[in-house]
Every structure is written in structure tokens, then in C-alpha cells.
Amino acid sequence: MPDARGDGYVDDIPYTHGYHAAMNPRVMQWTLAQAGYRPPEVRSACELGFGQGVSLAIHGSVGAVAWQGTDFNLDHARNARALCEGCEPQPRIYAESFAEYFARSDLPAFDFIALHAVWSWVSPENRARIVEFIRQRLRPGGALYLSYNCLPGWQPMLALREQLVERAAAAQREGLPLAEAIRRAVVELERLEPEHDVILHSLKRRSVSYLAHEFFNRDWHPMEPEAVAAELAAAGVHRICSAQTQPSRSFRSEYWLRDATVLDASSLDASTQPCELARFETLDWAGESAQRLVLQEGWGHPGAGAIDGTAAIRNAQRINGQLLTLAERCAEPSVLACPATGGGIELGWVTLLLCSARRHGLTGPEAWADYAQQRLEALGQRPIEQGVVLQGGPMVRRFLRDAAARFAEQTLPRLQELRVLD
Numbered sequence: 001m002p003d004a005r006g007d008g009y010v011d012d013i014p015y016t017h018g019y020h021a022a023m024n025p026r027v028m029q030w031t032l033a034q035a036g037y038r039p040p041e042v043r044s045a046c047e048l049g050f051g052q053g054v055s056l057a058i059h060g061s062v063g064a065v066a067w068q069g070t071d072f073n074l075d076h077a078r079n080a081r082a083l084c085e086g087c088e089p090q091p092r093i094y095a096e097s098f099a100e101y102f103a104r105s106d107l108p109a110f111d112f113i114a115l116h117a118v119w120s121w122v123s124p125e126n127r128a129r130i131v132e133f134i135r136q137r138l139r140p141g142g143a144l145y146l147s148y149n150c151l152p153g154w155q156p157m158l159a160l161r162e163q164l165v166e167r168a169a170a171a172q173r174e175g176l177p178l179a180e181a182i183r184r185a186v187v188e189l190e191r192l193e194p195e196h197d198v199i200l201h202s203l204k205r206r207s208v209s210y211l212a213h214e215f216f217n218r219d220w221h222p223m224e225p226e227a228v229a230a231e232l233a234a235a236g237v238h239r240i241c242s243a244q245t246q247p248s249r250s251f252r253s254e255y256w257l258r259d260a261t262v263l264d265a266s267s268l269d270a271s272t273q274p275c276e277l278a279r280f281e282t283l284d285w286a287g288e289s290a291q292r293l294v295l296q297e298g299w300g301h302p303g304a305g306a307i308d309g310t311a312a313i314r315n316a317q318r319i320n321g322q323l324l325t326l327a328e329r330c331a332e333p334s335v336l337a338c339p340a341t342g343g344g345i346e347l348g349w350v351t352l353l354l355c356s357a358r359r360h361g362l363t364g365p366e367a368w369a370d371y372a373q374q375r376l377e378a379l380g381q382r383p384i385e386q387g388v389v390l391q392g393g394p395m396v397r398r399f400l401r402d403a404a405a406r407f408a409e410q411t412l413p414r415l416q417e418l419r420v421l422d
């Protein structure tokens, strides 16, 4: 594997453009209060290993918190900076390794430290550094967001991963570039390990950038949740609750607190008021689950409603312009920044293409669907409907027309009302 820094981390295939709502401080505060604990007020926050930086750019430019973060992949840091270019305020983005960043003398104390999909992919030495950083830099009462691969869910993959890595390395020795070597290794393994066909078939459908970063770093350490708690005990933090609505056996995301305080009955009442979803005068919420909308799709959070501040609107629309441009050349971005929540709204890539068509001055669902179809074809993508990949032009066309009609009637008015788009 390419390893310019000697840390065993894949750095020639960029990571995917994911957004993680659980790192929005308002979602963290709401979730902790729902669990009966006093959440910290958040003025300063830090994201470690931010990847393409979609979460960091949105939270640091559209929310009211001073964010900073580091990721040692130079492309990642460059892309994250580009996403929030021109925003004021914007997060401080460093391209430093954890060891370099933790040694800085200008770091503040943080109210919130967040790391998504990092813990299981770094060495034990780097985990120890992270623990020490949390011990030194997380304020009393502060919160930690941590996600990791866990056991027993990943148990069958431990041996398979070794084979994958060996096969890809052999293919690279024959001269194949890493991306092709990974694809070939997955296909070979599916043939050789029929008893694991379900896992391997699901891997075949994932992007190479996901596969590279998930399995091809030197370090890949799924852990028992108890083992994670044992390491983090030295940082003085305690696991409070899941950040996922449905924790799985292979992946967990959690909130932890330093000096946790249980809310008394009166504060509990105040903090757990039914959440106010982002205000939609025109919307009938009947039948929709508030928790799903708040936590997973980002349409609202407690206290959302008043869109305060032109800076948040201006910054959100600036970032959204960048995300729409990105969506035209890469089938990954799926959120737009929302000034009412300081977070991202999960819309899906196809919806971003429809927004993009409109931004180019095309009018009406027909023209938006045509534009989306051109982009899909140019990028060799096929839409997925209810788990089925749509084959053939007419099916894709029907799907996009339906999507564009729904977008025009429902989604676009909501996005305009929330000042996500003008």
C-alpha cells in the first residue's frame, strides 16, 4: 500500500464525502438531554480525522460554534477548505497528523471532541494519543462523540480481510493500481469463499474509496465495546448513550461525557421538551417520525425554527453551491447545509443533481430530470429504487421524472422556506 508517512494509512485514494449529523452539537445536546444527562454548552469543538470535511465545513461555518480539526491527508484538508471557502466564520482546518496537532501550543480547551470512523483504523499508539488528547483538552462536563467498528459483528471479516489485503497486494505486484487490485481481490475472494458470499457480495457493491479506507489501512481493529471503555477510562470520560437510533453489532456511534451530571426533574422537563422541528408552515408532518427526521435526516432539532443570522444563511448557501458543483462530478455528496439547524439535511445525490439543474437556470421537472439523467450517464451511475439497481433508459427516465416531480412539489418549497436554497 502507498504509505508516504509510514503510518500505514491509505492516502492515494480519497475518502468518501459522508456527512455525520451526530457531530452537530445541537443533535448531541438534544440526544444527551433525552438520555437524562446535562449536555455541555458548546463554544469550541474539534473533529479528528475529518476525511473530506463535509461535516466540519458545515458545522464550522453554519452553526454557532468555533470548530477546528485535523486530517493528515493533504487532499482531504484542501477539499475541506474549498468547501467552506469564503465563509465567515469558518473552521480552522489543519493538515497535520494527530501527533503533530496534539503537540500544538495554541489549542484551546474543547467542549466537544468528535471523531467518526477513525478509532478502529489507527494504531494502538495513535489511540493512546487520542485518549491523552481527550484527557488534556476536553473541558469538565464536555462531550465526546466516538464511532467505531465493533465485535462480534465484524468477527467473520477478520480473517477475510487478511486474505483481501494479501490478494490485492499480489495484484499490485503484477502492476495493477490499488483501486483495480482491490476490485479484483473482492471478486476472487467471492469465488473462493462461497460460504461468505453475502458479505463479499455486499462489498462488491461498495465504492473503491470506501473499501480502501475500510480494509486496506495497516490498522483495522474492531473492538468489543468494553475494550473501548477500558481504553477511554484514562481520559476520564464515560459512555452515556448511543448516537444511533439502531445500534448494530458491527458499528457503534456513542456519546461520552466527562463528569456526567444527571438532569434533575425540573431541568429534565426543560431540556426534553418535544423537539421543535425546523419550521415549515406549509408542511404536514403527520405520519413522519420526529426522531428519524431530527437525527438521521437533519430536517430539525430542538429549538430550530428561527433562522437567526444572515451569516448562517450566506454560509450555508455558499457551501451548498460547492456541494452542488461537487455532485456534478462525483456521485457521493448527499446533503445540503441548513441554516436553521447548523447541520446538514440528508437529501440523496439525485436530489442534489435536481438542485444543480435548477441552479443552472433550467426550469421545470422535465428539464431537471433530463439534466440529472445526463449526469448519471456521464458518471456511469444507475439509480437504486427499493434496493434494485434500475437497468435501461426508460426505467431510469421514469424514476427521474417521478423524483423531479416530487422535488418540485415537496422538497424544493421546504428547502426554500428553510433558506437552504434561494
Ligand SMILES: C[S@@+](CC[C@H](N)C(=O)[O-])C[C@H]1O[C@@H](n2cnc3c(N)ncnc32)[C@H](O)[C@@H]1O
Pocket: 007, 009, 015, 016, 017, 018, 019, 048, 049, 050, 051, 052, 070, 071, 072, 073, 076, 096, 097, 098, 099, 115, 116, 117, 118, 121, 122, 126, 213, 214
Ligand atoms: C475512515 S476515514 C473517516 C473520515 C471522516 N471522519 C468520515 O467519517 O467521513 C479516517 C480519516 O482519518 C484520517 N487519519 C487517519 N490517521 C490519522 C492520523 N494519524 N492523523 C491525522 N489524520 C488521520 C485519514 O486521513 C482519514 O481521512
